[in-house]
Amino acid sequence: MVKVYQSTVLNAPAERVWRDLRDFNGLASWHPLIVLSRIEKDHPADKVGCVRNFQLKDGSRIREQLLSLSDFDYTCTSAILDGPPDLSDHVAILRLFPVTEGNRCFIEWSAEFECPPQKAAELTETVGEGMIQTGLTALKKRYG
Amino acid sequence: MVKVYQSTVLNAPAERVWRDLRDFNGLASWHPLIVLSRIEKDHPADKVGCVRNFQLKDGSRIREQLLSLSDFDYTCTSAILDGPPDLSDHVAILRLFPVTEGNRCFIEWSAEFECPPQKAAELTETVGEGMIQTGLTALKKRYG
Amino acid sequence: MVKVYQSTVLNAPAERVWRDLRDFNGLASWHPLIVLSRIEKDHPADKVGCVRNFQLKDGSRIREQLLSLSDFDYTCTSAILDGPPDLSDHVAILRLFPVTEGNRCFIEWSAEFECPPQKAAELTETVGEGMIQTGLTALKKRYG
Amino acid sequence: MVKVYQSTVLNAPAERVWRDLRDFNGLASWHPLIVLSRIEKDHPADKVGCVRNFQLKDGSRIREQLLSLSDFDYTCTSAILDGPPDLSDHVAILRLFPVTEGNRCFIEWSAEFECPPQKAAELTETVGEGMIQTGLTALKKRYG
Numbered sequence: 173m174v175k176v177y178q179s180t181v182l183n184a185p186a187e188r189v190w191r192d193l194r195d196f197n198g199l200a201s202w203h204p205l206i207v208l209s210r211i212e213k214d215h216p217a218d219k220v221g222c223v224r225n226f227q228l229k230d231g232s233r234i235r236e237q238l239l240s241l242s243d244f245d246y247t248c249t250s251a252i253l254d255g256p257p258d259l260s261d262h263v264a265i266l267r268l269f270p271v272t273e274g275n276r277c278f279i280e281w282s283a284e285f286e287c288p289p290q291k292a293a294e295l296t297e298t299v300g301e302g303m304i305q306t307g308l309t310a311l312k313k314r315y316g
Numbered sequence: 317m318v319k320v321y322q323s324t325v326l327n328a329p330a331e332r333v334w335r336d337l338r339d340f341n342g343l344a345s346w347h348p349l350i351v352l353s354r355i356e357k358d359h360p361a362d363k364v365g366c367v368r369n370f371q372l373k374d375g376s377r378i379r380e381q382l383l384s385l386s387d388f389d390y391t392c393t394s395a396i397l398d399g400p401p402d403l404s405d406h407v408a409i410l411r412l413f414p415v416t417e418g419n420r421c422f423i424e425w426s427a428e429f430e431c432p433p434q435k436a437a438e439l440t441e442t443v444g445e446g447m448i449q450t451g452l453t454a455l456k457k458r459y460g
Numbered sequence: 461m462v463k464v465y466q467s468t469v470l471n472a473p474a475e476r477v478w479r480d481l482r483d484f485n486g487l488a489s490w491h492p493l494i495v496l497s498r499i500e501k502d503h504p505a506d507k508v509g510c511v512r513n514f515q516l517k518d519g520s521r522i523r524e525q526l527l528s529l530s531d532f533d534y535t536c537t538s539a540i541l542d543g544p545p546d547l548s549d550h551v552a553i554l555r556l557f558p559v560t561e562g563n564r565c566f567i568e569w570s571a572e573f574e575c576p577p578q579k580a581a582e583l584t585e586t587v588g589e590g591m592i593q594t595g596l597t598a599l600k601k602r603y604g
Numbered sequence: 605m606v607k608v609y610q611s612t613v614l615n616a617p618a619e620r621v622w623r624d625l626r627d628f629n630g631l632a633s634w635h636p637l638i639v640l641s642r643i644e645k646d647h648p649a650d651k652v653g654c655v656r657n658f659q660l661k662d663g664s665r666i667r668e669q670l671l672s673l674s675d676f677d678y679t680c681t682s683a684i685l686d687g688p689p690d691l692s693d694h695v696a697i698l699r700l701f702p703v704t705e706g707n708r709c710f711i712e713w714s715a716e717f718e719c720p721p722q723k724a725a726e727l728t729e730t731v732g733e734g735m736i737q738t739g740l741t742a743l744k745k746r747y748g
Contacts, residue, residue, distance in 0.1 A: 506653060529652040530671065
């Protein structure tokens with residue numbers, strides 16, 4: 173199992189950022205690598221168990237299931253159902269913490285997955301830099 | 317703030333019990349004190365933020381909002397919106413843990429709330445025994 | 461039970477800050493309100509269960525027991541054994557999280573305690589501002 | 605990274621079991637596979653960072669460091685410094701939860717480690733069955 177962890181500080185209150193991030197179908201509106209997203213079966217995006225089906229800029233497609241959503245502690249957990257070849261058992265956790273000093277919040281984004289050992293370095297890069305760090309950088313710009 | 321905590325062991329696997337407990341509208345089917353429940357606005361019962369509106373045997377009515385639901389770690393958090401007089405800021409957390417030895421699971425049910433000091437003993441009894449312990453006892457019977 | 465929570469971001473890596481904060485006897489070296497501290501019975505300061513006995517600038521004295529210490533997730537929990545009148549069951553939790561972007565860390569400091577209702581506002585101020593916020597402000601300066 | 609998780613229920617209160625388990629040097633007194641244990645440098649066994657050096661029945665020797673100890677939530681985390689060949693980055697977490705119904709407690713024992721893929725099955729057996737399950741079975745007998 174490979175683990176990836178990235179974190180940063182955003183210049184907006186946790187409640188404000190959570191309004192955006194709790195939308196499991198909202199990824200395309202802020203993540204630069206994602207161009208189109210929909211929730212399968214027309215489920216609400218905050219129905220635990222729903223599946224988002226989104227397209228990357230490179231044309232590939234990923235299906236992810238919402239495993240948990242918490243308005244209580246600003247946390248979202250999801251699993252990849254169909255994704256990059258050689259990657260399996262991918263679970264990602266995104267969490268916000270209020271920074272009481274200043275209108276800011278701390279954001280953690282981590283992922284765990286299995287892959288063939290010879291693919292570990294490449295997929296760690298794809299997930300950790302391509303998906304997670306690119307997403308965090310975009311969020312930093314979004315909230316100034 | 318008053319805290320209540322009860323826990324026990326159920327004779328069924330966590331996945332099996334979770335199938336029942338994750339239904340935020342299912343309380344009336346297993347909790348002896350609850351006779352009728354519906355989710356307001358016809359929302360799905362696993363949509364985070366939905367409100368369940370249920371009636372107790374004594375005729376009183378409680379409205380609770382789903383704050384978090386996790387198929388990942390079998391956890392459900394909810395807050396009372398309208399409930400017993402003198403009780404406020406009530407948040408309850410229910411969590412299952414698999415017991416790998418035997419087809420069993422460990423269940424925790426806790427709650428926190430505010431109330432006038434002179435009401436603390438009575439409401440601790442109402443919440444801790446009336447709601448939580450009665451519920452756990454019913455679950456123990458249900459799973460034999 | 462009263463709850464207090466403060467958090468901020470420090471300009472040093474979590475491992476660096478933890479080297480200082482894990483010293484349960486080190487409070488006097490960085491907290492402006494604390495002038496003298498010793499560990500009772502000459503115990504090592506990282507022995508779980510040890511008691512620190514420290515003096516505040518105003519001359520009062522507090523005894524706190526180390527309930528938990530984690531080099532694994534940079535967490536320290538302590539309970540007041542003898543402290544301000546009217547305050548009881550005081551437990552404080554201090555936790556660091558690495559901020560991977562930049563050599564920074566996120567720090568949370570929270571406390572829970574019981575007190576007579578008419579003392580809640582005053583003690584919330586004493587604990588939340590006097591002890592916790594003053595400490596966090598000092599740490600911010602310390603790490604530039 | 606390989607993950608192992610085992611859990612069971614013990615017939616003694618959490619506080620009682622914790623008195624035994626918090627002794628980082630006490631393994632030899634209850635774990636059937638372990639014959640001799642000492643804490644290096646004569647450190648107290650509850651000093652976070654101390655190293656226990658113990659011998660298995662088969663004559664091999666393991667050195668483990670105490671990463672965290674919590675009297676607050678009955679948790680102990682440790683890392684193997686020197687152990688079985690091919691096993692690295694081994695971290696184990698042991699945690700007790702009170703079962704309020706009956707004088708019992710729920711115990712979780714999990715471990716994570718790295719190893720060459722061709723050794724994963726064998727080491728999962730060694731750690732999950734040999735060490736953890738054997739330990740839990742002994743604890744069950746100990747507390748009747």
